[in-house]
Structures are given as structure tokens and as C-alpha cells.
Amino acid sequence: xxxxxxxxxxxxxxxxxxxxxxxxxxxxxxxxxxxxxxxxxxxxxxxxxxxxxxxxxxxxxxxxxxxxxxxxxxxxxxxxxxxxxxxxxxxxxxxxxxxxxxxxxxxxxxxxxxxxxxxxxxxxxxxxxxxxxxxxxxxxxxxxxxxxxxxxxxxxxxxxxxxxxxxxxxxxxxxxxxxxxxxxxxxxxxxxxxxxxxxxxxxxxxxxxxxxxxxxxxxxxxxxxxxxxxxxxxxxxxxxxxxxxxxxxxxxxxxxxxxxxxxxxxxxxxxxxxxxxxxxxxxxxxxxxxxxx
Amino acid sequence: xxxxxxxxxxxxxxxxxxxxxxxxxxxxxxxxxxxxxxxxxxxxxxxxxxxxxxxxxxxxxxxxxxxxxxxxxxxxxxxxxxxxxxxxxxxxxxxxxxxxxxxxxxxxxxxxxxxxxxxxxxxxxxxxxxxxxxxxxxxxxxxxxxxxxxxxxxxxxxxxxxxxxxxxxxxxxxxxxxxxxxxxxxxxxxxxxxxxxxxxxxxxxxxxxxxxxxxxxxxxxxxxxxxxxxxxxxxxxxxxxxxxxxxxxxxxxxxx
Numbered sequence: 234x235x236x237x238x239x240x241x242x243x244x245x246x247x248x249x250x251x252x253x254x255x256x257x258x259x260x261x262x263x264x265x266x267x268x269x270x271x272x273x274x275x276x277x278x279x280x281x282x283x284x285x286x287x288x289x290x291x292x293x294x295x296x297x298x299x300x301x302x303x304x305x306x307x308x309x310x311x312x313x314x315x316x317x318x319x320x321x322x323x324x325x326x327x328x329x330x331x332x333x334x335x336x337x338x339x340x341x342x343x344x345x346x347x348x349x350x351x352x353x354x355x356x357x358x359x360x361x362x363x364x365x366x367x368x369x370x371x372x373x374x375x376x377x378x379x380x381x382x383x384x385x386x387x388x389x390x391x392x393x394x395x396x397x398x399x400x401x402x403x404x405x406x407x408x409x410x411x412x413x414x415x416x417x418x419x420x421x422x423x424x425x426x427x428x429x430x431x432x433x434x435x436x437x438x439x440x441x442x443x444x445x446x447x448x449x450x451x452x453x454x455x456x457x458x459x460x461x462x463x464x465x466x467x468x469x470x471x472x473x474x475x476x477x478x479x480x481x482x483x484x485x486x487x488x489x490x491x492x493x494x495x496x497x498x499x500x501x502x503x504x505x506x507x508x509x510x511x512x513x514x515x516x517x518x519x520x521x522x523x524x525x526x
Numbered sequence: 527x528x529x530x531x532x533x534x535x536x537x538x539x540x541x542x543x544x545x546x547x548x549x550x551x552x553x554x555x556x557x558x559x560x561x562x563x564x565x566x567x568x569x570x571x572x573x574x575x576x577x578x579x580x581x582x583x584x585x586x587x588x589x590x591x592x593x594x595x596x597x598x599x600x601x602x603x604x605x606x607x608x609x610x611x612x613x614x615x616x617x618x619x620x621x622x623x624x625x626x627x628x629x630x631x632x633x634x635x636x637x638x639x640x641x642x643x644x645x646x647x648x649x650x651x652x653x654x655x656x657x658x659x660x661x662x663x664x665x666x667x668x669x670x671x672x673x674x675x676x677x678x679x680x681x682x683x684x685x686x687x688x689x690x691x692x693x694x695x696x697x698x699x700x701x702x703x704x705x706x707x708x709x710x711x712x713x714x715x716x717x718x719x720x721x722x723x724x725x726x727x728x729x730x731x732x733x734x735x736x737x738x739x740x741x742x743x744x745x746x747x748x749x750x751x752x753x754x755x756x757x758x759x760x761x762x763x764x765x766x767x768x769x770x771x772x773x774x775x776x777x778x779x780x781x782x
Contacts, residue, residue, distance in 0.1 A: 243614045247622055250607035250666055254625040257663040261640035268643055279647070321540055324533035336537070338775070343544045345771040347724055349744050350760040354547035357554065357753070394547075397540070426530065447631070455633020457727060462748065472635045479731075485643065492639045499632055 265496065269489035277483035287486035291494065296474075300494075303470040306385065307453035310392040314400035314449045315442065317393075322404035322441070323434065326411060337405070344398050352462050355391050356382065359463065383465035391459045396452065400445040407441025408434075455495055471495060552764065555757035572758040582759065584736075585743035588654060592729075592739055593722040596661035600718050603662070604669025605711060611670065612677040629667045637664060638731030645732065652734030660732040661722045668721060669714040676710030709777055716774040720767065 269287050272280035290296060325336050343351070358365050359381040369375045381387060411434065419429035435442070457472030464470075471491060478488035555573070559566025576582060607626060611619055629637060641660050642652075650656060688702045726741040733742060740763070747756045 243610060243616070243618070246606045247610040247614075247618070249603045250610075250670060251622055251625060253603055253663065253666060254629070257641065257644070257659060258629055258637070259625065261644035262636070264643050264647060265636075265640045268647075317536065317540060320533040321537045324537045327533075336541075339541050340544065342768070342771060343548050345720065345767045346548060346764050347726075347741060347744065347760070347767070349726055349741055349748065350551065350756075350763060351547065353744075353748050353756060353760065354551040356748070358547055358550060394543070398544070401540075451631055452633050455635045457635050472633070475635060475639060479639065479642065485646070488639065489643065492636055495633070495636055499636075 262496065265489045265492045268486055269493045271486045271489075273484050273486050277485070279485055287484075287490035290487060291490065299469060299471060299474060302385075302468070303454060303472075306389060306392065306468075306470060307450050309389055310396055310453045311400075311446055311450045313389075313393050314397050315404075315445060317397060318400040318404045318445060319435070319438070319442070321401055322408040322438070323430075325401075325405050326408035327413065333409070340398050340401055348395070349458065349462075351395070352391055352459060355387075355394065356463060359387055359390075382463055383468070385464070385468040387463040388460050388468045388470075391463050392453055392456065395459065396449040399448045399452075403444035403448065404438060404441040407438035407444075411437045451499065454498055548764065551757055552761050554754065555761040557754070557757075560754060572754040573762075576755050576758045576762075579755070581738070582740075582743055585738045585740045588737060589723065589740040591654060592657050592661055593719055595658050596665055596722050597715055597718040599658075600662045600665035600669050601711065601715050604666045604714060604718075605673050605707075607666065607670035608673025608677060608714075611674050612680075626667045626670045629664055630671065634664075634725075634727035635731075638728045641728065642731040652732060653737045656732045656734065657729050657737060657739065660728045661725065664725070664728060665718040665721060668717050672714040672717055673707070673710055676707065676713070680706065712777050713774065716770060716777065720770055720774070723767070723770075 268279055270283050270285065272282045272284050272286065274280040325333055328336065357363055360366070361380065361382070363381075366375070366379075366381050369381075370377055370379075375381075415433050415437070416426075416429050419433055420426065424432070455472050456470060457476055460468055460470045460473050461476070464473075471494070475488050475491045475495070478484050478491060556568050556570070557566055558569035558571070607622070611623055611626070638660070641656070641663070645652060645656050645659075684706065685698070685702055688698055693701060724741065726745060729739050729742060730745070733739070738746070744756060744759065744763075747759070
């Protein structure tokens with residue numbers, strides 16, 4: 234009697250979110266995969282027949298270059314964010330508690346501003362008439378004709394600017410829990426500081442590193458606005474192509490096919506992880522656990 | 527003990543890197559010169575021009591409607607979800623947790639794309655209504671996770687005491703859970719407001735004619751409009767987000 238009452242209560246409070254996400258998240262996502270196998274009619278709607286034609290553009294050298302560029306920029310962003318984020322997390326974790334909080338606020342607050350505004354701010358700085366360009370020309374670091382905007386470098390810079398705080402957060406929360414006496418012990422035993430940093434500190438914050446990789450690499454793969462605003466035709470990423478197919482060409486199956494590729498990029502790594510974990514059976518801390526805090 | 531100064535110096539450089547673009551932008555909103563490189567004297571003309579732009583005002587209204595409605599709905603649904611996840615440990619809840627989690631980690635463009643196709647397929651005209659549905663969808667997960675985190679340090683002895691004293695069902699919920707969870711609910715609401723105010727990509731995919739929100743308006747101004755007006759708009763927007771950020775900070779600090 235009691236068990237059945239709890240069950241109805243559970244169903245009752247779970248139903249709204251479960252149903253909502255089923256209807257507006259899971260079904261639409263499956264729909265993307267389904268529509269990628271449809272044909273398009275001349276009016277930009279979804280046609281009746283099924284075909285693989287939307288995938289035809291994928292078997293193409295320029296698309297391959299685009300995918301490789303997307304992966305390359307995402308990896309570069311992740312590597313740069315980690316190599317800056319880890320020392321920053323280390324420095325912050327070693328400060329006094331009061332300072333730690335203030336520094337954390339200084340890291341977070343700029344990112345409470347609108348995403349577009351932040352990218353726009355970089356557009357002003359990198360503008361040909363902007364002061365950075367003038368300064369770099371003045372100290373003869375770049376020629377007058379060089380452009381700081383609309384290239385891969387600008388996209389990478391703004392990607393790092395956007396995702397660095399998301400890397401610092403999990404790295405810091407892992408470093409904060411790290412026992413720094415271990416480093417002192419290692420030093421007393423004759424280990425050099427670089428060596429103990431690599432051998433003791435980095436493994437100690439591995440959970441933070443895994444989360445940082447996830448929160449930087451995954452969104453970077455799907456980024457659209459950054460290359461759209463500071464990139465040029467030679468620095469487009471997968472996200473731009475999806476938006477182009479949907480809004481410019483109005484070819485929904487093609488847009489869906491590209492999105493399906495992106496979905497696969499998200500489904501395959503966790504699946505591999507799951508298989509590895511199932512075979513190893515040594516799951517202790519999932520990276521998701523850190524993200525949820 | 528000798529410590530390398532390098533990590534600390536790098537931290538300072540990173541903070542300058544984070545703040546510099548935003549400070550430059552704010553300065554430029556008062557700059558009479560059209561381009562940011564030279565200071566042309568102090569002016570308020572960009573603000574003046576901003577306030578006389580009717581498109582901006584319509585987008586502010588749309589943003590307010592979207593934010594208020596989607597926050598209200600997602601707060602109710604998300605809190606219930608957080609509650610269910612905390613209370614029950616069944617297989618069903620594991621699936622539920624997955625449904626809550628995946629929207630947090632996939633890129634916005636996928637959610638935007640899938641919602642667009644869904645609305646087109648079921649022939650719902652795009653507009654404010656579809657934007658709101660989209661915003662509720664991504665806000666639910668964030669609210670649920672926030673509430674779930676708060677519930678983890680929830681003191682159940684109080685609930686047990688109330689039960690022993692005869693409180694049941696609705697009374698228990700209204701008199702015990704709601705007051706204890708208010709800080710968490712407020713934090714969830716603030717998070718949902720900031721996310722909804724800030725969202726561009728999902729809105730971009732689900733918007734129809736005449737339903738521009740403020741981020742969409744900012745986008746079209748950056749693409750086709752007069753830059754200094756955006757500086758003014760950005761500065762005001764910044765002030766608003768700072769204000770919300772401070773309130774959020776206060777709330778979460780009080781709770782901890």
C-alpha cells in the first residue's frame with residue numbers, strides 16, 4: 234500500500250520534466266537524425282522521399298578540411314585553456330581563503346555579460362583602426378597590411394577568451410581540495426619543483442582536468458557565433474555550415490546531416506568511455522560529478 | 527619556502543585579459559569618436575540615439591516576456607525534477623537524470639537546430655511562443671541541477687519532526703519545504719533569468735518575424751548597425767547583469 238503511494242508520488246513529480254524533455258529535447262534530437270535522410274522540396278521544406286543525398290556533400294574534400302579545422306581549433310583551444318588554467322588554479326588554491334573568493338569573483342563576473350557583447354568587444358580591439366593594431370604596427374611587430382580580424386588566429390583568441398573561465402572553474406575546485414603538503418614532502422625527499430608539479434599535482438587534480446576538457450572541447454566543437462563574427466571564409470567551423478544550410482540555403486536535410494555528424498561526435502566518446510568502464514569496472518569519480526557542482 | 531612567482535603573475539595577466547575588453551567597451555560608449563582608437567571627447571549621444579530606437583525597445587519588451595515566462599515555468603518543472611532526483615533512487619530516475627544532464631553538455635546549436643526542425647514538422651509558427659518553449663527546455667536542466675545541489679545539504683530531521691507532529695502532504699510542503707528551499711529556489715530563478723537573458727543561439731533558431739529579443743537585436747546591430755550605439759546598449763546590459771550577479775552572489779552566499 235505504502236509502496237504504491239510513493240510510486241504515484243514519484244511519477245507525479247517526475248512527469249512534468251520527464252515529459253517536457255522527452256517532447257522538446259529527445260524527440261527533436263531524433264528528428265534531426267530522421268530528417269537528415271529526407272529529401273528537400275524546392276520551397277525549402279522537407280520532402281516526402283527518403284534519400285542519402287543530404288550526406289553527399291560530406292564526401293567532399295572541402296568538408297573534410299572544415300571538419301579537420303573544427304577539430305584542430307577545438308583541440309588548440311582546449312590545450313591553451315588547460316596550460317593557462319592549471320597554473321592559475323594552482324596560484325589561486327595557494328592563496329588565503331579570503332583572496333581565493335575575491336579572485337574567483339574576478340574570474341566569473343566578466344562572463345556574466347552577454348556573450349555577443351564580449352565577442353563584439355574583441356572585434357573593436359582587433360579592428361584595423363583599433364588601438365591594438367596601431368600599437369603592433371608602431372612597435373613594428375606586424376606590417377601595416379596585416380589583419381588581426383577575420384582569420385583563424387582571431388577565432389582561436391576569442392575561443393580561448395570565452396572558454397578559459399569554464400576551464401578554470403573545475404580546475405580550481407580540484408586544486409582547492411589538493412593537499413599541498415604532499416608537494417612539500419616531495420621537496421623534502423629531493424624532488425625538483427617541476428617534477429613534483431608534474432608527478433604529484435597534475436595527477437592530484439586529474440578529475441578537474443577531465444571536467445575542464447569536457448566543458449571546453451565539447452562546446453568549442455559546436456561553436457558558431459565566434460567564427461561567424463571574428464572569423465573569415467577560411468576560418469569557418471562546422472557550426473557555421475549548419476547555420477548556412479538552414480538560414481542561407483534553406484536546405485533542412487543538409488543542415489540535419491551536418492548536425493547528425495555533430496551528434497555522433499557527442500554520442501561516440503561517452504559510449505567508448507562506457508565500454509571501457511564496463512570492461513574495467515573501476516569507476517570511481519565520473520567527470521559529470523564535478524560538473525554538477 | 528621558495529615558491530615560483532610564475533603562476534601568480536599569470537593569474538594577474540589572465541584577469542587583465544578577462545577585464546580589458548569589457549572596460550574598453552564601456553569607455554567607448556562615452557566616446558564621441560566613432561572608432562575606439564581615438565578619444566573624441568565625452569558624449570552621451572549614443573545613449574540618446576539608443577533610447578530613441580523603437581526596435582531596441584520592442585526587443586527589450588520581448589526579452590522581458592520570454593525571460594519572465596520561461597523562468598516561471600522552468601522553476602516549477604525544474605524544482606520538481608530536482609526534488610524527484612533527490613528523493614528517489616530508482617532506475618527510472620537514472621533515465622530521468624540522463625535527460626536532465628544531456629542538454630547541459632551538448633552545444634547550443636544542436637538544441638536550436640532540433641527545436642527548429644521540431645516546430646517546422648508539427649507546423650507551429652515560429653515566434654515568441656516557440657522561443658519561450660526553447661528557453662524553458664534548457665532552463666529546466668539548470669534549475670533541476672541547482673535545486674538538487676541545494677537539497678544535498680537539506681536537513682531531513684526537520685521534516686521528520688514535522689511529520690511526527692502530524693504535518694502531511696500539502697501542509698508539510700507549504701510550511702516546511704518551501705521556506706527551507708526558498709534560497710535554493712531564488713538561486714535557481716536567478717540562474718534561469720541570466721541564462722534566458724543571455725541566450726542567443728537557441729533563440730536565433732526558434733525566432734520568427736517580429737520576435738527579436740535583445741541578444742538578437744544586438745546581433746543585427748553588430749552585423750548591420752552603428753557600432754557606438756551597441757557600446758551604449760552593452761554598457762546598460764552589463765550594468766543589468768552585474769546587478770543580477772550581485773543579487774545572485776548575495777543569495778548563494780547567504781545560503782552557504
